[in-house]
Amino acid sequence: MSQPAARPESDPYEDACARAIEACGGDTHGTIKALLIANEFLEAQLTELRTAVSLGYARGKLHEYVVALPEDRKDWYD
Template sequence: MTATPEPSRPATFGVEAAADQAIAAWGGDAREAVKALLVAVDFLEAETDELRTNVSKGYARGRLPGARERKDEADV
């Protein structure tokens, strides 16, 4: 007997509540909440870049194309 898969929830599920929580964390100031989230995204991107450069090429096996490009740019 084959089970019918349930439709997945929309990607926006919970986003409204998370947005409200972020704004509330900054005392209701949406601009400050957005600035804090931008800083967090920047930090996470930097962490991702660092991890990509530190992962061995044998382990990644070409799955991280950005790492090679960054290495080439650093050699210039």
């Protein structure tokens, strides 16, 4: 007997896109704008966290980000 056709797995990105568009009331321009704002926020958080990680802990991997740190960071630890 023939096997039933395998149902294709849903693409998680397609599902996420559909949910994002639905969350913005079907407005694709608004969805893109919201995603760009969210991405900008996450990039800012990443930059902040990179500066907070000690150079020794990162084993020098963040050197290009740490070079721009201020000499005196005492206020960060108050």
